[in-house]
Amino acid sequence: MLAEPPPPALRYGPSGHRAAPATAGGSAPYWRRLLPVVALLVLITRIPSFRHPLWSPDEGYLAVQARMLADGGALYETVVDRKPPLLPWLYEAVLALFGDGSPYAMKVLAAVAHLLTAALLAAVARERWGDRAGRTAGVLHPLLSVGLNPEDTQAATFEVFILPFTAAAIWCAGRGRPGAAGLAVAGALLTKQTGGAVLVPVLWLLWHSPPGRAGLPRLAAGLVLPVLAAALLTDPSGFLFWTVTGSAAYAAFTGSGLHMASRGLANSALLALACSPLLAPLVRARRTGRAGTADLWVWLAASAVAVVAGFHFFGHYFLQLVPPLVLLATAALRPLPREQAASALLTSVCVCALFVTWGILAPRPELAHAQRIADAVRARTAPTDRVLVWGIHPETYWLADRTPASRYLTAGLLTNYSGGRDGPRVGEKYAMAGAWPVLVAELRSRPPVLVVDDSRGGPYAPGRLPTLRALLARQYRPLLATVDGAVLYVRSPGG
Numbered sequence: 001m002l003a004e005p006p007p008p009a010l011r012y013g014p015s016g017h018r019a020a021p022a023t024a025g026g027s028a029p030y031w032r033r034l035l036p037v038v039a040l041l042v043l044i045t046r047i048p049s050f051r052h053p054l055w056s057p058d059e060g061y062l063a064v065q066a067r068m069l070a071d072g073g074a075l076y077e078t079v080v081d082r083k084p085p086l087l088p089w090l091y092e093a094v095l096a097l098f099g100d101g102s103p104y105a106m107k108v109l110a111a112v113a114h115l116l117t118a119a120l121l122a123a124v125a126r127e128r129w130g131d132r133a134g135r136t137a138g139v140l141h142p143l144l145s146v147g148l149n150p151e152d153t154q155a156a157t158f159e160v161f162i163l164p165f166t167a168a169a170i171w172c173a174g175r176g177r178p179g180a181a182g183l184a185v186a187g188a189l190l191t192k193q194t195g196g197a198v199l200v201p202v203l204w205l206l207w208h209s210p211p212g213r214a215g216l217p218r219l220a221a222g223l224v225l226p227v228l229a230a231a232l233l234t235d236p237s238g239f240l241f242w243t244v245t246g247s248a249a250y251a252a253f254t255g256s257g258l259h260m261a262s263r264g265l266a267n268s269a270l271l272a273l274a275c276s277p278l279l280a281p282l283v284r285a286r287r288t289g290r291a292g293t294a295d296l297w298v299w300l301a302a303s304a305v306a307v308v309a310g311f312h313f314f315g316h317y318f319l320q321l322v323p324p325l326v327l328l329a330t331a332a333l334r335p336l337p338r339e340q341a342a343s344a345l346l347t348s349v350c351v352c353a354l355f356v357t358w359g360i361l362a363p364r365p366e367l368a369h370a371q372r373i374a375d376a377v378r379a380r381t382a383p384t385d386r387v388l389v390w391g392i393h394p395e396t397y398w399l400a401d402r403t404p405a406s407r408y409l410t411a412g413l414l415t416n417y418s419g420g421r422d423g424p425r426v427g428e429k430y431a432m433a434g435a436w437p438v439l440v441a442e443l444r445s446r447p448p449v450l451v452v453d454d455s456r457g458g459p460y461a462p463g464r465l466p467t468l469r470a471l472l473a474r475q476y477r478p479l480l481a482t483v484d485g486a487v488l489y490v491r492s493p494g495g
Contacts, residue, residue, distance in 0.1 A: 030131060031119075034138055038118045041142040045352060046111045048154045048359025052367055053103045055155035057410070058316075060370070060395025062157070063103055064409055066091035067398070073407075076238030080407050082247050085230050085239070086190040087158055103156075103398075110156035113164050114145055120167035121323055124174060125330045128292055137330040139345065140278075143352040144322050144329075147274020148267060150359035152315030158192040159319040165191065166198040167323050170299065173205040178215030181206070182222020189223070190230055193243060194306035194320065199223070201299035201324075208295075246432050264313030271318050274355065275325060277347035281332035282325075293331050300324040312418065366393065369484050373452060374399035376483040380490070381449050388443070390462065391454030391486075392417070405448035406439055411460040414439060426459045428467060436467055443471060451476055451489040 054060050065079050069092040073079035081088070091106065098105040118141035126134025145163075146153045169184035181202050188195025206215050231239040272279070285293070303320040307313070333341045370393045377387055377400040386405040389396045394409040412418045416430035428436055451472065455461040462468045476489035 030126075030134070034122060034135055035115075035119060038122070038138045038142065039115055041139060042111050042115045042118065045142045045146045045356055046107070046114070046154070048150055048356060048362075049107045049110065049156070050104065051360065052364055054367060054395045054398065055364070056151050056157060056316075057366075057393055057395060058157040059103065059106075059155045060393065060398055061409055062087060062091045062106075063095075063398045064394050064404065066095040066102065068404070068407075070095055071403075074235065076235045076242050078407050080238075080242055080413070081409075082242055082413075083158060083192060084190040084243050085234055086187070087161055087192075090161070106156040110160045113161050114142060116164040117141055117145075117167045117323060120164065120171050121326050124167070124171050125327060127174065129331065129334055133330050133334060136333060136341075136345070137326050140326045140329055140348065141322065143348045144274050144326060145319065146352060146355045146359065147322075148270050148315040148318055148355075150355070150362050151364075152267075153319070153355075154359055155316065157316055159316045161191050162188050162195040162320060163323060165195060166320070169198045169202050170205070170295075170323075173202040174209075176206075176210055176215070178206055178211065178219035179222040182219040182224075183226065184222075185219075186223045186226035190226065194309055194317070197302040197306035197320070198299065200302035201295045204295045204298045241433075260311055260313055263315075267313060267315045267318050270315070271321065274348075274351055275329070276351060277344045278325075278329040278332065281336060281344065282328055285328070285332035293328060296324050296327050296331070300328065367395070369393070370396045371399055372484045373454060373486050376486075376488065377402055377450060377452060380488070385449040386446055387450045387452065388448040389452045389454055390460075390468070391452070391456075392458075392460075393454060396452070396454070405446065406442045408435060408439060411455065415460040415465065417458065417460040428465050440467065440471070447475065447491065449491065453487040453489065454485075456485045 049055065054063065061081065065073075065081065065088045068079045069075065069088065075085055075088060079088070090109070091102065094105045094109070095102040118138045121141050122134040122138030125137035165184050165188035169181050169188065172178075172181035172184055185196060185199050185202060188198055202219070206212060206219060275282075286297075300321065303324060306320055307317045333344060336344070373389070373393075373396050377389075377396065381387060381400075381402060383401065385402060387397070387400070387402045388405040390411055392410050392412060394404075397404050397409065408414055414431045414435050415426050415428065417426045453462055453472075462472055472489055475492060477492045479488045479490060482488070
């Protein structure tokens with residue numbers, strides 16, 4: 001069902017260089033049959049995402065940002081993060097529509113993002129290699145998209161929403177639509193900076209097919225204009241600082257090298273396991289250098305550079321590798337005998353089932369910890385009180401339904417502690433430029449009723465930070481009882 005004889009070598013590009021669709025009856029019946037199957041696979045593979053309201057701190061950060069924006073906050077001024085604005089805006093819009101149910105609504109949108117990605121990959125594969133290849137690519141994407149730790153694949157975070165933009169960019173570039181390709185690259189870039197890596201294969205495609213160089217101005221316009229609009233809609237200097245110039249310390253290759261290397265190897269191994277039924281055909285296809293896949297290898301290489309950028313190797317970074325891997329695997333399965341191709345796909349289904357089961361059964365101890373802290377915060381404060389949670393779990397604010405006392409929702413922005421990096425570049429002097437004076441001014445103007453030290457002995461503990469240590473000693477006293485290892489501070493009399 002999946003294999004078919006290889007066609008003559010065809011260069012993918014605008015009409016005249018694309019493989020003709022194999023179905024004589026037109027596209028509508030084809031998509032009416034394929035899309036329900038792909039949608040069902042996406043829904044099945046996304047079942048674990050609905051087990052918890054929040055799967056990762058990134059989801060918690062975005063949810064809290066959405067509340068702050070809805071309450072009148074300004075992005076890159078009183079609401080800050082190192083990320084571009086598209087996803088915070090989307091979270092804010094969903095919060096306005098669905099209220100406290102917005103985390104689950106975002107999970108539905110994440111499933112839609114995967115469905116769009118699968119459909120676009122199917123469209124690319126179909127135009128290059130025919131109907132069967134389109135079906136293969138459409139089915140493979142949901143199967144491979146869960147091939148990492150469930151915390152990384154089931155959360156509705158940045159990398160998930162990059163995927164449809166990157167697939168759209170390749171589809172548009174392949175059809176000789178540089179302006180639309182530029183818009184898609186801009187969408188990926190405005191979701192997360194590393195989404196801009198898809199520009200490399202887009203340029204490759206445009207360079208090697210009509211309109212070639214003539215399409216570069218339209219590509220540039222489609223890319224640059226949305227980015228300029230986003231900067232103007234926020235604060236241009238803040239946009240530049242928070243998304244580009246202010247993250248040098250975060251991206252530096254310093255601190256916890258062994259820890260980060262082990263994380264990278266572990267996530268590489270997980271993705272390799274998810275792709276294991278397809279690895280042999282992929283290696284064989286790479287050795288034989290099959291026509292029509294050069295740009296896909298370029299795409300994979302550019303995505304790999306995006307994964308490595310910053311040297312953090314979080315599992316969700318690896319999701320950017322999935323779309324090019326899907327298309328390369330589709331190309332690799334085509335020359336195989338029908339039975340071998342079907343067997344590889346069936347084995348992929350079985351491996352996918354293991355990852356989905358893992359997602360359904362996996363405990364979430366950090367979420368449980370954040371919930372216990374949130375319960376304690378809610379019990380000791382009023383709904384209108386502001387609190388400061390000093391840690392790396394911004395979801396605590398969401399779970400407690402309390403307003404943060406600062407625009408800095410985690411200790412990471414104030415210490416450069418990020419994802420387990422605990423080497424020599426963690427501390428006040430490695431914070432985002434100007435962050436500590438702003439924090440001090442915020443805490444003086446509107447002192448939090450409660451401060452939660454959730455560092456639990458980490459390198460960002462208040463005892464290692466002179467400014468925070470002095471502030472707590474001067475204005476707060478610790479409660480005797482701790483909550484799950486976290487120390488709660490209440491205001492001292494006269495503080």
